[in-house]
Amino acid sequence: VTYNYKHMRRQSVNSIEVARKAGVSQATVSYVLNNREGQSISAQTRQKVLDAAQELKYRPNKLADGVLRRKTSTIALIASWLGSDFHSSVTKGVCEVLNADGYHTFVSWAKLDPPQQAAEVELLLQHRVEGIVYISDGNHPQEHAAAWLRPAVEEGIACAVIDDRSNGDFVDSIVSDDIAGARMAVEHLISLGHRRIGFWSAVWGSSTYGDRFEGYLQALRLAGIAVDTKLCAQFPTNARLTAIELHRFLAITDPPTAFFCGSDISAMIVRHAAEDTGLRVPDDLAIVGYSNQDYAAFNDLTSVSQNSAEIGRAAARLLLERLKHPERPPVVERVATDLVVRGSTVPQPKRSRFDWPDPGSGQA
């Protein structure tokens, strides 16, 4: 019985052919190409092999290597959405650290749907990735948004979840310090003299938004300001509903003079709804957003900046640690945030507008 592969397209040159061409054994080729230490190779042989490989355009097969050595040096990063500064920076941070450690990171797009996400994980594991980073979609109101990761974790796969700590009981989690960030934002408003401060969040449910609310509460408490739940909007909504809702908010006795918003887009919506009703920002209504997306800069929006690249790097570091110490209990790491003050809370000189992102970066 001969194995007949004639019907298959020969895909590439293999190390046997290199060996033949160089007049050495396959093992020698392997020694040379992998620079295996503890193996001495004569300079002459080495050169012969190198030349042969070059001439034949030999390309090592990582699959075969992975099968044999049971090591692929690949990590997968799963995300349901990639289109924001946040995701892009996080991804870059993750890649940076993992690459430096000899890993290659593949980003995998998966629909925001637990069965599909589970299927994606299964596929990645069939490809024998050594670890999985998941960037949660913080906007989705579900506890344990990454429950579908649990089986992988329990089988000993190194995993890390970004931007959702509600799975912190079983998997390493990295979040920006949303409590501190929110507190910072609200303390900023308080320091400007505001006492009636509203909380406005477009979504509600993930740990991320819960933390931002918690930070809001803490800041008020620390300042001795009574919390008025009438000032807190905690529901998914859209631009049209926001306008209606905002009217209701501002019609109460003793209405808010400032809003802390759970996201930049919520802040933008609130801002425009307010301006449409004739209010001036920041004089009549001060507004703070969250995330400091690019557009916060050219909409002059005060916002809490998450150190997103650092979040990515922290996730990668945790993953590498996990690979080394599979049995260590799961860790939740919080990455510090900054407050970027702009004209939606404090009137700014015009020149501040010159600090916008350069049009040469990013996509047109």
Add this chain to the structure above:
Amino acid sequence: VTYNYKHMRRQSVNSIEVARKAGVSQATVSYVLNNREGQSISAQTRQKVLDAAQELKYRPNKLADGVLRRKTSTIALIASWLGSDFHSSVTKGVCEVLNADGYHTFVSWAKLDPPQQAAEVELLLQHRVEGIVYISDGNHPQEHAAAWLRPAVEEGIACAVIDDRSNGDFVDSIVSDDIAGARMAVEHLISLGHRRIGFWSAVWGSSTYGDRFEGYLQALRLAGIAVDTKLCAQFPTNARLTAIELHRFLAITDPPTAFFCGSDISAMIVRHAAEDTGLRVPDDLAIVGYSNQDYAAFNDLTSVSQNSAEIGRAAARLLLERLKHPERPPVVERVATDLVVRGSTVPQPKRSRFDWPDPGSGQA
């Protein structure tokens, strides 16, 4: 000589163990698990195998499969930047089509640097991906931005480049129809009565921006309006320089009453620079952007919308075609664009603001 793997961590259950547990041969396990047609398996045997696989939590090894069958069913997508609606939608489009055809798409982040990009390609080929999609960074002023892809193409790897047709001589390219899009935008301005229309582009050099300029010229010519190069700014710049430059532009005799900008961010910068000098938009100066990013909506910016998901789908379709017909000459495909009219060219009723993107989508 026995091959001693004892020092290695056993990574997972293999099909031999499943076979043993089910009391059948390894081949039978393969037949059952791959549902190979033309092979009949008794219901009883099938069930035994399925049970054994389940109990042992058997996970097929795609690497071994790839080595043997010389087929990985994986495609790589290389991007230097992911943080925009454009990239996210394109990626989604690519994945959609390729997944439907049984492929899995891995996104690979690579620094915008030819040697590094070449290295990335090499690595991907070592992983035996069957094809490569590259999303060009349209903002970078280099001809043949994907020259580093040429070796791969010449070796017969299926490749496709998105958003840059300057490599169209050797690789399949998919761009949005920037000429038509730009023409549409400028014709819109002309139809509003503008005759002195400026072209403002933050970057210059990639085919993308060249096409936008070309569309601008075409529209003027078709309307019988003389092109005045004094109205065309074609250089990389930043917000501060823009303000200075804009002053110069508006100080000439017979200054422009409208600007067509090569990107949304350029448009935003021009808009704010104009407003800072006391001009009102759109009355004193009408402005059109390009790309229709999310923030164009809540900055009431008229913009040309690229059908980005369709661009991704088209790229994937071209790649699949290329896999089937390796020898076909390269193709350049243009995907149609739309013009979204907003308040920066035509005063809009307030309610148009209610059409903003929903805060529930995307990242906070």
Add this chain to the structure above:
DNA sequence: GTGAAAGCGCTAACAG
């Protein structure tokens, strides 16, 4: 210093 041989986990050809 170098090579022969074993075998990673899998599928395909062919025999029964």
Add this chain to the structure above:
DNA sequence: CTGTTAGCGCTTTCAC
């Protein structure tokens, strides 16, 4: 219907 066997491309052990 099912099993035997060869071998994908590679690395590593061990002998020379």
